[in-house]
Amino acid sequence: AQKVTQAQTEISVVEKEDVTLDCVYETRDTTYYLFWYKQPPSGELVFLIRRNSFDEQNEISGRYSWNFQKSTSSFNFTITASQVVDSAVYFCALSGNQAGTALIFGKGTTLSVSS
Amino acid sequence: KAGVTQTPRYLIKTRGQQVTLSCSPISGHRSVSWYQQTPGQGLQFLFEYFSETQRNKGNFPGRFSGRQFSNSRSEMNVSTLELGDSALYLCASSPRSGDPKAFFGQGTRLTVV
Numbered sequence: 001a002q003k004v005t006q007a008q009t010e011i012s013v014v015e016k017e018d019v020t021l022d023c024v025y026e027t028r029d030t031t032y033y034l035f036w037y038k039q040p041p042s043g044e045l046v047f048l049i050r051r052n053s054f055d056e057q058n059e060i061s062g063r064y065s066w067n068f069q070k071s072t073s074s075f076n077f078t079i080t081a082s083q084v085v086d087s088a089v090y091f092c093a094l095s096g097n098q099a100g101t102a103l104i105f106g107k108g109t110t111l112s113v114s115s
Numbered sequence: 116k117a118g119v120t121q122t123p124r125y126l127i128k129t130r131g132q133q134v135t136l137s138c139s140p141i142s143g144h145r146s147v148s149w150y151q152q153t154p155g156q157g158l159q160f161l162f163e164y165f166s167e168t169q170r171n172k173g174n175f176p177g178r179f180s181g182r183q184f185s186n187s188r189s190e191m192n193v194s195t196l197e198l199g200d201s202a203l204y205l206c207a208s209s210p211r212s213g214d215p216k217a218f219f220g221q222g223t224r225l226t227v228v
Contacts, residue, residue, distance in 0.1 A: 045219035101171045101213050102160035
């Protein structure tokens with residue numbers, strides 16, 4: 001079975017702090033994709049990143065960075081120098097052959113950044 | 116390029132009624148997927164349509180159905196509404212079936228009373 005676990009339900013930080021959101025996944029597929037989405041209060045899921053199972057390179061995009069480690073089945077997301085606008089619910093998701101075309105989402109982590 | 120458009124944004128229905136939600140994908144995208152988001156169950160996959168055919172289905176009762184039109188617009192229907200159907204229904208579009216990079220709309224918030 002495929003599963004995504006985001007153990008952190010809620011995180012609160014003060015602006016300019018760095019914060020890491022954890023994601024652990026389970027799959028028997030050898031080829032799969034991992035995603036991070038951001039959901040602001042408006043409700044729309046905003047795509048942040050996609051990684052395939054063969055690409056373990058870490059990625060940095062501005063203040064965002066992602067650490068993919070197949071050995072620990074983790075795909076963690078770090079926001080550097082957090083800002084109030086980063087406040088949202090963040091979802092990690094998995095897509096693999098077992099689920100067909102479906103995205104399997106974690107329960108999400110609510111990030112609150114205060115000024 | 117316009118994003119994924121879902122209508123209506125909000126709906127209030129009575130138990131036992133039926134409801135139809137609409138989703139217009141990004142221009143050129145031919146795959147539309149639907150997800151249900153509730154506080155208890157989180158985000159769950161409902162189904163995917165591509166070229167007017169259902170390609171994949173999640174674990175939901177037959178009261179949940181959908182269809183896709185030749186212009187790739189999709190509708191989702193829920194019959195005999197139950198209180199537990201209250202949720203945010205999100206639509207996602209992709210260029211093709213099996214493409215895991217999905218772009219989501221703002222959702223339709225359905226409240227069943």
